[in-house]
Amino acid sequence: MNTTEQKQESSAPKRQRMAPDERRAHILNAAQSLFFAHGWDNVTIADVLTQAGISKGGFYHHFTAKEDLLDGIVQHFTGEALKTAQAVRAAAKGGALDRFNAFLAETNRWKVQQGAQLKFFIDMMLRPGNEMLSHRITASVDAIALPVLHDIISHGVDEGAFDVPDINLVAGTIIAMSHDRRKALQSAVQTAQEGDIAEATTRLNDRMTAEAALMDRMLGLPQGSILLSKPSDYRLMLEAIVHA
């Protein structure tokens, strides 16, 4: 960070008192945007201070260290994921397969809706210097998604609908596969931004179709049980990302 920036509020650098939670969230927002944009190491506490419009003392009144910002950001990030996951679980009815497909469809819907933010996160996570951010967010998402998936699979096994060698292994592997998707997604976004949205949609859809087929096999289901191929959704998603 070397942005020689001089925010000169004409006359009043008056401090303005805020409620602790409010101030905390305010600082966290400022920090998040900076970290996501420039990377962990390239953003200094001072940068966060100016962005948030607070002094060092004020900052250290609410946080104990730079790393605290990380925890705050990760919690906020995974909190959103948690909300969605829980809503989906509550809404899903029917057999284990139906529930799983509902879960996947909702996740997709959420991703389409997020659009721009999604790309933002992906770019951020793949940016050099953001390994720590990326790692922690991944770990937190795992912590949330694993039990949910485990539960769904476990119910499926009990029903006799699924047949897996090991529930934890399959759940973990599915999640790992979805993490690995980030690179493919980024490359598709790249293609889309270069104008070839059709090609990007195709590639993304192919990937998702293959993932669905792999999940079928992992869960011991007949081919075509898991539904992930929704070209229209992916096209919408890519368009949302490009027009952001």
Added chain:
Amino acid sequence: MNTTEQKQESSAPKRQRMAPDERRAHILNAAQSLFFAHGWDNVTIADVLTQAGISKGGFYHHFTAKEDLLDGIVQHFTGEALKTAQAVRAAAKGGALDRFNAFLAETNRWKVQQGAQLKFFIDMMLRPGNEMLSHRITASVDAIALPVLHDIISHGVDEGAFDVPDINLVAGTIIAMSHDRRKALQSAVQTAQEGDIAEATTRLNDRMTAEAALMDRMLGLPQGSILLSKPSDYRLMLEAIVHA
């Protein structure tokens, strides 16, 4: 790092000239042991200097920044992996399935042989503050392992022996699964160190058996094709780790 250490070579702190490669390797070794033991952020350049017995100027003659050490370490680390992978590829004969099983067996043999070092690496990679190390090493290993796996699978598909939805996806997912194994391995090592080697061996073998079954499915093979269950090997490995 606060290890107040005073290595007092009785009389002669004479600097001794070394060949560039030798000196580089020397520094790299010192840095690696320190980083692995204490974590990336907790080791300063000064620590590396004292450990390697060189001055700051000398250091920056061979390296341009602290991060250069990372690259050096990662290259050294993955160089070993590369050697093994290449040896395996050269040695493997027969059909695609045989070649793959040979590949897996050799990897296992290598792990048994490494023993203590393996545990060292696992602990290091799971230690907080080592996210960057861990991430880069994982990425490098991926870069080496992916084309090898892709090649093996691709040959298998050509032979009609394998049947996969997408070669890259399956290769990536298998590797992701094996990365995910680290946590399970660490927990097994924990159990083994607490004395219950039998239990640890069982758990590890169960995991590997499940992984083999999953691979069978991913590759479109009849169950029992991929061979990973070798309790004796795992017992040896755990014993080697415990007695280190």
Added chain:
DNA sequence: CACCTACATACCGACCGTCGGTTTGTATGA
């Protein structure tokens, strides 16, 4: 007034990387 909390400012120590200079090896040529 007493007191607590939100916030500000001055300051500290640690650390990374630079720079001018010194030592040591090695090629060259008479």
Added chain:
DNA sequence: TCATACAAACCGACGGTCGGTATGTAGGTG
């Protein structure tokens, strides 16, 4: 063989930056 010249290895003090602390102050509340 030995002097000369050049290159490469090496040194250690210093500057600037950054995370974190110590100390002070304003405003609200009882």
